[in-house]
Amino acid sequence: MFQRTYVMIKPDAVERRLIGRIVSRLEDVGLTIERMELAEVTREQAEANYAEHAGKPFYPGLIEYVTSGPVVKMVVSGEEAVAVVRKLMGATNPKDAAPGTIRGDFGLSLDANIVHGSDSPESAEREIGIFFS
Numbered sequence: 001m002f003q004r005t006y007v008m009i010k011p012d013a014v015e016r017r018l019i020g021r022i023v024s025r026l027e028d029v030g031l032t033i034e035r036m037e038l039a040e041v042t043r044e045q046a047e048a049n050y051a052e053h054a055g056k057p058f059y060p061g062l063i064e065y066v067t068s069g070p071v072v073k074m075v076v077s078g079e080e081a082v083a084v085v086r087k088l089m090g091a092t093n094p095k096d097a098a099p100g101t102i103r104g105d106f107g108l109s110l111d112a113n114i115v116h117g118s119d120s121p122e123s124a125e126r127e128i129g130i131f132f133s
């Protein structure tokens, strides 16, 4: 099914000059970058995006981290875009992410794990609304 998903290159990856290589991986499989913007995430946007994790021990640090510097916000589309992006990203913890995935190749830290991608079509529409309103 044709889908849109929300992808975000997190602050550490922007700082490490990884934008081009991450966008290339999305384009390499044939996904379309529909929108793309370098921007700061507001605290309100971060809290809305990660609402499901509110109350967890890592939540304050997660909000702090994602608002710590510029990110790249993207709307990405294509056949099964949500699952395809999740596959390209790899496991949440870069230490568990397979080689060849974005997190597996570029990351080592669970806190700073390079990239965000929506986990369902419903999350995607909600997150696109948060970041592109």
Ligand code: IDP
Binding pocket: 053, 058, 062, 091, 092, 110, 111, 112, 113, 115, 116, 117, 119
């Ligand atoms: P996901 O990004 O693969 O969907 P989620 O479980 O939704 O993973 O967690 C959201 C983000 O919160 C992760 O990408 C990671 O940055 C951070 N995170 C998740 N679990 C932990 C943890 O146990 N410690 C620190 N940060 C975490």
Ligand code: MG
Binding pocket: 119
């Ligand atoms: Mg998630």
